[in-house]
Amino acid sequence: MVAPALSLSRSPSSSVSSSPVDRCPRSTAVFRRYGPSFAYKPAAGICSASQAIELLPSLYPEIVVRDAQLEDCWEVADTHCSSFFPDYKFPLDLVLRIDRYIALLSGFSVPPGCMRTCLIAVNSNSVNNSFNIECGDPRDARFQKYNLSRGSIAGILTIDTVADYLPRRGPLKQRRTGIAYIANVAVRKEERRKGIAKMLVQEAEVRARSWGCQTMALHCDVNNIAALHLYKNQGFKCIRVPEGAKWPEPKIAKGVQFSFMMKLVPKI
Numbered sequence: 001m002v003a004p005a006l007s008l009s010r011s012p013s014s015s016v017s018s019s020p021v022d023r024c025p026r027s028t029a030v031f032r033r034y035g036p037s038f039a040y041k042p043a044a045g046i047c048s049a050s051q052a053i054e055l056l057p058s059l060y061p062e063i064v065v066r067d068a069q070l071e072d073c074w075e076v077a078d079t080h081c082s083s084f085f086p087d088y089k090f091p092l093d094l095v096l097r098i099d100r101y102i103a104l105l106s107g108f109s110v111p112p113g114c115m116r117t118c119l120i121a122v123n124s125n126s127v128n129n130s131f132n133i134e135c136g137d138p139r140d141a142r143f144q145k146y147n148l149s150r151g152s153i154a155g156i157l158t159i160d161t162v163a164d165y166l167p168r169r170g171p172l173k174q175r176r177t178g179i180a181y182i183a184n185v186a187v188r189k190e191e192r193r194k195g196i197a198k199m200l201v202q203e204a205e206v207r208a209r210s211w212g213c214q215t216m217a218l219h220c221d222v223n224n225i226a227a228l229h230l231y232k233n234q235g236f237k238c239i240r241v242p243e244g245a246k247w248p249e250p251k252i253a254k255g256v257q258f259s260f261m262m263k264l265v266p267k268i
């Protein structure tokens with residue numbers, strides 16, 4: 001399965017930054033597990049896994065959702081590949097990771113006026129879990145030091161306003177505006193059912209609103225029950241594609257059928 005456009009934060013006016021998280025507080029969201037929107041109903045007696053985690057935040061490490069930085073690229077690529085291609089074996093799995101890693105490092109240009117970012121859910125208990133690669137002699141001016149974080153990213157999501165997978169507008173086939181498109185939502189297997197994807201989608205909504213978008217959209221494999229539940233629970237609705245309409249879709253394996261889903265971004 002090939003998920004669309006996996007890339008770092010990009011806007012026409014911004015470049016990829018490797019600055020630490022605390023230098024960009026506007027793009028960082030710490031999700032306390034018991035917020036004002038929490039709606040557990042004790043009378044029901046039963047709650048879902050992610051609701052249980054909201055009730056018992058101390059049992060689980062805090063998850064921070066932030067924009068991916070340069071040093072996160074390898075782990076983002078690894079999270080993407082291990083989630084979407086879990087059965088790939090060596091050497092294909094390595095080749096795939098390298099391919100995704102290079103795509104992330106080189107980035108994709110975005111058309112003028114468009115925005116794109118990759119959100120990551122990081123286990124804040126393992127923020128120091130990183131290693132450095134040093135290239136060359138430290139006394140040399142060309143010496144380079146790369147920092148790769150390791151083992152702390154629990155989930156990823158990309159969001160953009162490029163509208164590549166949305167139907168074009170009018171006879172001039174203009175790009176849609178005001179719609180944030182979500183893709184590459186993935187949570188590491190061992191971190192699933194802890195509410196991490198939910199957090200990523202909620203932060204994506206915050207981001208979409210900050211970009212001035214009124215709507216969010218995505219494509220979801222009709223057979224991906226977990227993802228369909230996730231999006232429906234977050235307020236996405238399946239949109240009926242008009243018969244015969246050749247709306248663009250992600251290029252995944254042949255025969256995959258998609259639900260096209262949308263959600264209005266509520267104004268605050």
Ligand SMILES: CC(=O)SCCNC(=O)CCNC(=O)[C@H](O)C(C)(C)COP(=O)(O)OP(=O)(O)OC[C@H]1O[C@@H](n2cnc3c(N)ncnc32)[C@H](O)[C@@H]1OP(=O)(O)O
Nearest residue numbers: 048050184185186187192193194195196197198226229230
């Ligand atoms: C637009 C796209 O990118 S579509 C691609 C989606 N990604 C993938 O299929 C990659 C492989 N799968 C995954 O990475 C994960 O299973 C995801 C992303 C689908 C879900 O991630 P998780 O962190 O486990 O989801 P999270 O714990 O936040 O669950 C949120 C809701 O999703 C639904 N859900 C999640 N997993 C399941 C499951 N296995 N079965 C049924 N419902 C599920 C539930 O409604 C859940 O809410 P609840 O716990 O209150 O019932």
